[in-house]
Amino acid sequence: MATRALIGYLDTDGGVLTTTYNHYDGYPSNLGKALNKFYNTPEKAKEIANKGYVSYIDPETGEIEAANKQAPGKVKLSTNFLDAMDEIAEEIDSYGGDYGYIWDNSKGEWITIENEGIGEMSQELEMELAHLKDKFDSEVDEAYHVGDNKEVITKEGEDKVDSQESFAKVLSQAMFKLQDQPKDMISAYKDSLANDVRLNGVEQYADYTVEDFIEDYNNYVQDKIELDEIFTRQMKYKAGIIK
Numbered sequence: 001m002a003t004r005a006l007i008g009y010l011d012t013d014g015g016v017l018t019t020t021y022n023h024y025d026g027y028p029s030n031l032g033k034a035l036n037k038f039y040n041t042p043e044k045a046k047e048i049a050n051k052g053y054v055s056y057i058d059p060e061t062g063e064i065e066a067a068n069k070q071a072p073g074k075v076k077l078s079t080n081f082l083d084a085m086d087e088i089a090e091e092i093d094s095y096g097g098d099y100g101y102i103w104d105n106s107k108g109e110w111i112t113i114e115n116e117g118i119g120e121m122s123q124e125l126e127m128e129l130a131h132l133k134d135k136f137d138s139e140v141d142e143a144y145h146v147g148d149n150k151e152v153i154t155k156e157g158e159d160k161v162d163s164q165e166s167f168a169k170v171l172s173q174a175m176f177k178l179q180d181q182p183k184d185m186i187s188a189y190k191d192s193l194a195n196d197v198r199l200n201g202v203e204q205y206a207d208y209t210v211e212d213f214i215e216d217y218n219n220y221v222q223d224k225i226e227l228d229e230i231f232t233r234q235m236k237y238k239a240g241i242i243k
Contacts (some may be wrong), residue, residue, distance in 0.1 A: 003027050006097040007035070008088070009049035010105065012135035013130075017088055017102075018049045019095070024056040028101050028112055031057055034111050035101055038062030046108070047234035081136040082126065089121035090112075106132060120187060121195055122218035127168035167205050174213035189220050 005026025009018045014191070022031055034057040052242075053069040057063070075091055092100035092115055099119065100113040101195040111128045113121050170195070178186060193216075208216075233238045 003098050004096045005031055005099040006092045006095045008100055008102045009050055011048050012132055015077045017075040017077055020049050020051045020054055020096050022054045024135045030059050033059040033111055034062055042105055079136050081133040084136060085125040086122045088125055092121060093118050093226055130168045167202055170208060170210055171213055174210045178217060189217050
């Protein structure tokens with residue numbers, strides 16, 4: 001069965017996303033491995049994104065199989081950061097992609113986006129690429145701002161958000177450690193977190209470590225379980241099942 005994927009090169013200077021369609025074995029342990037091993041420079045990333053069509057890439061050799069020839073996709077992105085992230089998510093979905101791999105030229109790495117719906121992918125892109133927001137011309141949502149400066153990750157026993165890189169970096173590290181948790185629960189937690197940031201600002205998370213986010217997630221899960229139990233009891237009471 002085909003595991004489709006989009007391979008994309010994001011040119012923030014020109015505001016263009018160049019894309020290639022990948023048909024088979026597009027999951028991280030195959031295509032993701034091949035990209036990170038053999039196409040992990042700006043030149044190589046641009047080269048693969050300009051292929052247009054790929055049937056399969058061997059993760060051990062980097063060899064490309066291509067049953068068809070087609071021109072690469074070219075998407076002129078909005079100058080608004082959040083709108084641009086929506087457009088990238090929509091492009092992944094339009095390819096029928098189970099995954100999207102976007103080359104982040106500023107950090108020299110591929111980011112992996114799993115298709116769990118356009119909204120989920122857009123939020124994931126916002127967090128993963130938040131450090132690129134200044135590359136876009138229009139003002140962006142304040143949800144992912146931490147102070148007026150860029151942020152950095154510092155090491156003081158634990159990873160903390162300082163005043164120079166996106167808090168999303170620490171959150172991303174926490175999500176990696178929580179990758180074995182139920183996807184629907186992770187998704188619900190990220191939605192809750194994003195709404196909280198939009199309503200109340202990101203400053204409340206400025207000193208959060210990876211462990212803080214993990215603890216916050218665990219508290220969220222426990223609260224949700226308790227609320228679900230209360231709701232279930234209320235429904236049973238109304239139905240006359242319990243008294």
